Amino acid sequence: MEAVLSVPPLVVGVALAVGLGLYWGLRNYQRCPHCGHIVRRVAQGWLRCRACGRQYSKGLRVR
Numbered sequence: 422m423e424a425v426l427s428v429p430p431l432v433v434g435v436a437l438a439v440g441l442g443l444y445w446g447l448r449n450y451q452r453c454p455h456c457g458h459i460v461r462r463v464a465q466g467w468l469r470c471r472a473c474g475r476q477y478s479k480g481l482r483v484r
């Protein structure tokens with residue numbers, strides 16, 4: 422019963438990878454302010470949403 426609290430290193434690695442992936446995804450992607458599609462975050466200027474074809478900019482964010 423002494424192994425209950427010990428976590429296998431593989432699980433820690435996977436959890437770390439998932440956390441980093443989520444963090445990276447949140448930093449680099451946003452939702453389209455028009456249709457809610459996941460789109461790339463704008464660093465500068467405007468981008469066009471592939472789903473609805475409308476443009477969005479850095480300032481246009483839904484929450």
Ligand SMILES: [Zn+2]
Pocket residue numbers: 453454455456457458470471472473474475
């Ligand atoms: Zn859209």
